[in-house]
Amino acid sequence: MKRFFSLLLVGFVGVAAQAQTVHSPGNKLTLRFQLSPSGEPTYQLQFGARPVLKPSRLGMLLQGQPALDKGLTIARVDSSQHDDTWAPVWGEVKQIRNRYKELALTLQQPANNGRRVVVRFRLYDDGMGFRYEFPQQPGLTYFVVQEEKTEFNLPANHKAFWIPGDYDSNEYTYSHTRLSEVNTTPIEPIQLKSAAQRIQTPLMLTSDDGLYVNIHEAALVNYPAMMLNVDTKSFGLTSQLVPSATGAAAYLQAPEHTPWRTIVVSDKAPEVLASKLILNLNEPTAFATTDWIKPQKFVGVWWEMHVNKASWNYADTSNIKLAGTDWSKLKSNGRHGANTANVKRYIDFAAKHGLASVLVEGWNVGWEDWANNWKEEVFDFVTPYPDFNVPELQAYAAGKGVKLMMHHETSSSVTNYERRQDAAYRFMKQYGYDAVKTGYVGRIIPRGEHHDGQWMVNHYNRTAQKTGENQIMVDMHESVRPTGLHRTYPNWLASEAARGNEFNAWSTGNPPEHETILPFTRLMGGPMDYTPGIFQIKLEGWNPERNKGRQVHTTLAKQLALYVTMYSPVQMAADLPEAYEKHLDAFQFIKDVAVDWDDTRILLAEPGDYITTARKAKGKEEWYLGSITDENARTQTVKLDFLTPGTTYEATIYADGKGASWDRNPQAYQIRKQKVNSKTTLKLQLAAGGGAAVSMKPIRNK
Template sequence: MTRAALAFAAALLASGPALAQTLRSPSNKLALNFRLSPEGEPLYQLSFGQKQVLKPSRLGVLLQGQPGFDKGLTVIKVDSAQADETWAPVWGEVKQIRNRYKELLVTLQQPGTEKRQMQVRFRLFDDGLGFRYEWPQHPNLQYFVVQQERTEFNLPANHKAFWIPGDYDSNEYAYQTTRLSEVNTLPITPIQLKAAPTTVQTPLMLKSDDGLYVNIHEAALVNYPAMMLNVDTKNYALGAQLVPTATGAAAYLQAPEHTPWRTVVVSNKATEVLASKLILNLNEPTKLQDVSWIKPQKFVGVWWEMHVNKASWNYSDTGNLKLASTDWNALKPNGRHGANTANVKRYIDFAAKHGIEGVLVEGWNVGWEDWHGNWKEEVFDFVTPYPDFDVQELQRYAVGKGVKLIMHHETSGSVTNYERRQDEALRFMKDHGYDAVKTGYVGRIIPRGEHHDGQWMVNHYNRTAEHMAKRQIMVDMHESVRPTGLHRTYPNWLASEAARGNEFNAWSEGNPPEHETILPFTRLMGGPMDYTPGVFQIKLESWNPERNKGRQVHTTLAKQLALYVTMYSPLQMVADLPEAYEQRLDAFQFIKDVPVDWDDTRVLLAEPGDYLTIARKAKGKDEWYLGAITDEQARNQQVKLDFLSPNTTYEATIYADGKGADWEKNPMVYQIRKQRVTSKSNLKLQLAAGGGTAISFKPAQR
């Protein structure tokens, strides 16, 4: 990296508070303008070529009990820098990432004798903007409380928006597609708590009428609450809304400190928004010296059978139990407990037979009889198995089959309890051969009054990832804050849920067919999602006709295959029951083949809410995999195969929707065909309503 700092004299800048600074991106695609208003308010604006991305928008931070950094400010120094480097992620969508930007660092000073300072650091890339607030060491600003931000994103028009409500405790909503002027969360049933009716979550995806795609999110969320956005439905202005702590303030800080980066990804092509690595580039490199133990993988699990009412998490149907005083061996088993030794062995056998690395087991530990909805402090101890779950025997059996068991830690929202017991729980894991864990945070948070997306919980998630890295444990977090690229810093943090996953099809109205075409433009902008694809038994009544009447997954079977490519994650669940796959081993072959780690990714076709086609190159192999999905509308696509290596003939195995396929009426019909192709070939894809196509490309055998 090369940095060239240029300092401007304070006397020069003091002559005019509105003196503007302009920064252009490395290839001049974007231009940033910064100035102070006559009232000393920091203002910035952003343009893409001749198109206005953001009109003049305010910046600033309000403090509790102290003068804020929002007006009456003067510029005392401006520095500039630039960088151009390439780095290799531990795992990811591409083998190498270029980090190229120009930077502007503006030092602002409050009026008065204390001369307290705040800096605004802008980094302008060819695909967008990142900026954050920084507080250097200063004798008159040491401990301080952020009450709220004045950060604005003032849009020039009434863009189309893809949004979910600004719920402080959940992101598990179906996306709404409206104009900004139509944002209103009141008709939507809240999952837990939410802010004002016009508050939405990030990442927020926007599209202008003249074809500009704008994505607003944040990067490197550390020691700070998540940022929601208040929508001014008349003026199309977005204002930062920080998730409050239990006291009502946003963040308790000590200088030197800085906020997360606020990010704006911009392009006139939807495909380039998905290809952006801006958020990753704004995160810190990992400090881990040894990353050889971090293994991207696929896994099956004792999980879906509970969602489809074929088994239960709880061992007994007795409720109101106390963790320390209950004789679990004396409880009457309900006969439906899924995490029993024999059943787990069945999953281990299936994984070993088909080359699947891991087996997740949920419901193995005591406490599930009385775990949800009671805001209870001590539910789980994370080390005591149910009487029918033999930890030692399953460890021995899994080792013999070459399969790794994956631990499950559901906290029931009682995070103070989990933090007290985490050391013992991780020792238990390592003693019994577990090196990956899925954590869960269902329910209201303890400490009471804190939110899933507030500063206290953000610190918990990051602390947990760091703690587990020291123990060489990989983690997949569910019900956590939405990711902001921290998997670069903590590469053992393989995935999160943090959105409405595939499971909602089993016990709600389900995810509409467009859902998976929106998620890559929203939730996945910040990092991988454990979406749990791969459901083959689309109609769920077959598992339990009485309790699953009318329920189904809202895709075709072929689309479930394509999701392994379009929904990026280094941790992909093979979500259905083994018997569902045993009946369709020909289609299951794609799941067995498709990698979870990649050398290259090409976003071929994309439009948020409509369709998505992506091709990826397997790590260390000359093999490509393609996934194409659509919403409720059937589509034909022409795909050029120019991403393939030239002068090589490949055998394409095409897993497509069958004749008459339809996500609702006929979802499980599919067809598989093979043909030889080269980089000069074109393929015509026919996607059924709610359907998709999955293709593997392997060098043809002579």
């Protein structure tokens, strides 16, 4: 239900017209908007009596036109309130309440032919979103945004969890410093060297007086991603839009609007993780049917390449051209992972253990010299290597009740991929593939564009739309970080867009605190394909020479807990089948745990330290709990009062074993069972870098 109120203020310049105040539906937050004497729009936000944002300026710099940042008057005020409930196609909860108060201010610039821009605020009890809107009007039909002048002026020197503002990669570990200490200079760049004080969103902040503030954006469409420039002296943050190849930020045609700029705020860390503000600010799906979208678990020919047991490429010859090569005459290197016999082994494992799909990377020709060459044509997405029999594997998988998951590495030659998408999706439908993992490793073609710029944002969204039209699910890697668009495109199951588990295989790895930070940062915008479930923690066992000293920086029990604490509707059992065969008792949790949920409770959380989450499986009376910690061992006391009163459950607890730690004894675990109910309190002993996973299933009377 929505109620509207409006006030036309053309020609009226009194104090009432220059300032507006709105309280959130439950009066937790207060927004104040005001024009300065020079006509600069500003806003500020309070949580109760505590300031969240000091007065912060708004504005837009346009190329070849006067800026829309001052000399403005309020021409119209529209306010409304809204309260409804909607059901996501899949997600962490069965229903989501969308309750807010809205304030839309039409600002006019008399000195420049009365140009107009609307600033629209939506104020929730857990935060706020606002965006700029450009109505159709003379003199502002086609226009170029050079930069925004959006500020988030913080009242104090908060602690921040941040990564560098790299326009082409989010695959960094998080720094945890005061705002005054932000400095990306010592950090080795992955693709683009960030400015010293430029960082990315989602940005997680904690104040000394107990506030948790998260700054991000929602519904990123036809616009570049927003980075933040940090003023290390005043603690102000200013928007920095990812530029296009021309240096401008966005090319627009009115009517148009920007994404929502979002601020989630609470005095309780679990409430930040529970917020659905970003999802609420996205549009509902336009797909007529969604019953073909299936949350699922999968295995894949993938990790064995990362741990140097197999290769993506078939031959060792370099400088192979895609067209005109007789691949049947090339000699195999003997290490190619995506061969028919090996894929059948994974299909057998998936069928035996009830996993829905098998991902196969390296199946198609072109992997011999694909990386870092900035080549226009590397892959055609329809031609398999000689040892990968597409029809045979389709029939074999179908006979086992298993699906194959397609892989499209574009090598960031995106123009090539767009030319070939229709043919690639027809090929998928012909051979029974209904899900695809895309990849964008390398520098973007068209050259000069960035992974997070407007051109690529439009590509990701078009791909979500096009795959949806073909009833194909998509999981994007090396894409822009999500902004809740999985509500609009529920076939867009997940993205990578952060430093995933794979980094443990070929770098210094992810520190034990990494997974306690990601839910407060990267996952605020949407699910991540983090690829948990690594059981062979020390990687030397796969290739002693090439993996010396490399390992996953968690315990085995923590890898299980990640299936609950790191939400995704598509979860990979990322290790090799032979690693799971050695620990089938622990693998049972991966088999059991759900990927779609009716309810989620964030029980304990502190960014960078620990998270304990409980979730209720979709359509079942089963609950699953995950608890993780950073490098410090902890005891977590967990009340099970979320369980249905009067029901007794059998809890299977997968915990760190005696003497376990992420670095010295990561594979030590223990499994125990006990009866629990809504009055039970569990004490979970978490080792350093460790965790615990619990399944709770109702005991049925026989």
